[in-house]
Amino acid sequence: MLSDLSALSGPLSAALREAFQATGYHADGVLDLLGAQAHTALGRGEPEPARRASRDAGELGTLVRLLLLGDPEPAGAVEAALPGVRTGDLIAAGLLAPDGDRLRAALDVRPYGDDEGSWWVFADLDADQRPDRRVPADHVLGIGHASLSLARATMRRPVGSLLDLGAGCGVQTLHASRHARSLTATDLSERALSLARATFAINELDVRTERGSWFEPVAGRRFDQVVCNPPFVVGPPRVDFTYRDSGLAGDGASELVVRGLPDVLAEGGVGQLLASWLHLPGEDWAHRVAAWLPDTGVDAWFVQRDVADPALYVGTWLRDAGIDPRSPQGSAQASAWLDWFAENDVAGIGFGFVTLRRTPDGTPTHVDCEDLRQAFDDPLGPEAAGWLDRVDWLRRNDTREALLDTAFTVPRTVVLERVAEPGSEGWAELVRRLHRMDGPGWQHEVDELTSALLAGCQGALPLRELLALLAGAHGLDSASLVDAAVPVVVDLLRHGMLLPPELAG
Known part of the structure; x- marks a missing residue:
């Protein structure tokens, strides 16, 4: 019998929604039932812990085994777990299929949530839940x-x-x-x-x-x-x-x-x-x-x-x-x-x-x-x-003057790492590395002058003044130091390791 998938986006969807909510088949309900370990195992493709956790869990357990684990369930138990929904309509819509005197899932229907709440997602069954372990050419992937x-x-x-x-x-x-x-x-x-x-x-x-x-x-x-x-x-x-x-x-x-x-x-x-x-x-x-x-x-x-x-x-x-x-x-x-x-x-x-x-x-x-x-x-x-x-x-701010006039800040999520090895005269530094502890964890190797410059980037003095102070302290040519510093500053800014006032807040 050909299924009518369009029925799932008609009045049947409202009935399913109410049944899922009544049974607790949503992201929080499933997690509470399975527990963190069984839920994580299920995500790895290991169903047995979830099967054990759902064994004596009543109607919600029935839906977990039916829709998440792919187990055939007694028709009466499925009807009880979906109050207000006719299983015949679900068979006609292609969501369920007869399996002897039981019913099995013919589609993947699972809760999925974010920090704000829970949804349900319809997709095709993965290969491991199909009798022939194969997916058809028009397979619709689920939450992967x-x-x-x-x-x-x-x-x-x-x-x-x-x-x-x-x-x-x-x-x-x-x-x-x-x-x-x-x-x-x-x-x-x-x-x-x-x-x-x-x-x-x-x-x-x-x-x-x-x-x-x-x-x-x-x-x-x-x-x-x-x-x-x-x-x-x-x-x-x-x-x-x-x-x-x-x-x-x-x-x-x-x-x-x-x-x-x-x-x-x-x-x-x-x-x-x-x-x-x-x-x-x-x-x-x-x-x-x-x-x-x-x-x-x-x-x-x-x-x-x-x-x-x-x-x-x-x-x-x-x-x-x-x-x-x-x-x-x-x-x-x-x-x-x-x-x-x-x-x-x-x-x-x-x-x-x-x-x-x-x-x-x-x-x-x-x-x-x-x-x-x-x-x-x-x-x-x-x-x-x-x-x-x-x-x-x-x-x-695409000019050198604009960059030099900016009072940059090193975010608090950026740390300086030093790696050293033991030597004949104590620890010998191998590398200095800036490391962002948030986001994608960007890293930049820096020299002594760059780390000294960044130590002064606290949003108070413009880059121009910091470079002048640094040049004076180390007896360096100010213009040459600016030439070397500007591209380094741009690279660090692109990675969020140095921020102008407008972005530092």
């Missing part, structure tokens, strides 16, 4: 590592209009509902839009949805913010799975989105996306991605979080689709994929985040490319916003 990473990397400042380009099941739109007044979600896949509409309906969100390829559904419109988790997988120009494959060769999908963003952003609008790029012999990855941008009208920040070798990359994405790399199918796909990498001299595949802002026409494009592979705990979204603020300040 990539979507969570993008959510943490996205700015949350209030905006008027926001576009979720390639919305999938709608996770980014949920987060955007906290800070955007109007929401638009697009996708090429009708199945993805059907599940996204169900997600929006059960969470009582007013979202305009449009179907189409890339920017076509919003041609002629401008947005204050765009978020995008595109099908960024790098490889031959084919589409095995719509959620990850674009049909464009290499890093063409990421290039297409980066090139197209300025045309759908209002002036001052910001686009943020996950992206991948090729690493080729003799080519700096930063030069490659910068070439995707126009000469004017854009500020862009590329953050590379990882670089994978081709063999590891292929194996990872085969397993993601539930394909055993050792199987005949896996071997054939891996061989074709690796052949394409070899034919195109691909040495590695970079992955990371892009933040792009549209600036007034004629403004020279500014691009920063960062290699940020270390682990850090803070979300990257506030740092992206801070980077834009600091680029703005540097553009308004």
Whole structure:
């Protein structure tokens, strides 16, 4: 029997919402039931602790096993756990399926929350919850590592209009509902839009949805913010799975989105996306991605979080689709994929985040490319916003005189580390390093003069006076010291390790 996914975005969504709330099937309720350890284990793909915790938990336990663990449950128990909802309607809508005298989940429906509250998300079942352990070509991904990473990397400042380009099941739109007044979600896949509409309906969100390829559904419109988790997988120009494959060769999908963003952003609008790029012999990855941008009208920040070798990359994405790399199918796909990498001299595949802002026409494009592979705990979204603020300040104060007249401050989150080794005359210093203890944990190695200069940056004296004092104390030529200090100050400012008064508060 064919299911009618559209029913999930109609009156049935309101009934489901009330039933979930009555049973306690929301983010806080599930966490309280499972406890931190079982909840964390479930996130790692280890269901048994959650199964044990839900064993004697009544109706909420039934929903946890049914919808989160994929266990078939007695039909009567499911009906009791969903008061006011007819299980026949859920079967017709494709959310449940008969399994002998029991019912099992045919879709992934799970609570998902942030610091402000809880939502529910509709998506397709992962491979490990499917009888054949495989996902179909039109599979709609749920709450995965990539979507969570993008959510943490996205700015949350209030905006008027926001576009979720390639919305999938709608996770980014949920987060955007906290800070955007109007929401638009697009996708090429009708199945993805059907599940996204169900997600929006059960969470009582007013979202305009449009179907189409890339920017076509919003041609002629401008947005204050765009978020995008595109099908960024790098490889031959084919589409095995719509959620990850674009049909464009290499890093063409990421290039297409980066090139197209300025045309759908209002002036001052910001686009943020996950992206991948090729690493080729003799080519700096930063030069490659910068070439995707126009000469004017854009500020862009590329953050590379990882670089994978081709063999590891292929194996990872085969397993993601539930394909055993050792199987005949896996071997054939891996061989074709690796052949394409070899034919195109691909040495590695970079992955990371892009933040792009549209600036007034004629403004020279500014691009920063960062290699940020270390682990850090803070979300990257506030740092992206801070980077834009600091680029703005540097553009308004783009002369040496303006920098020298500024009384900078070293934030309290910046510390100076000294590393030394024992020597014949005591400790011998190996390195001095500035370390930001917040955000992405930027680090800068500095010399003795720079650390002395920064010790005086307390928001009282302008840089000009501090450099004059430093030159006098060390018997240095003042002009030469200024020449050396200005680029260092600019680099530290871009990383938030030195702030002007307007940004220090």
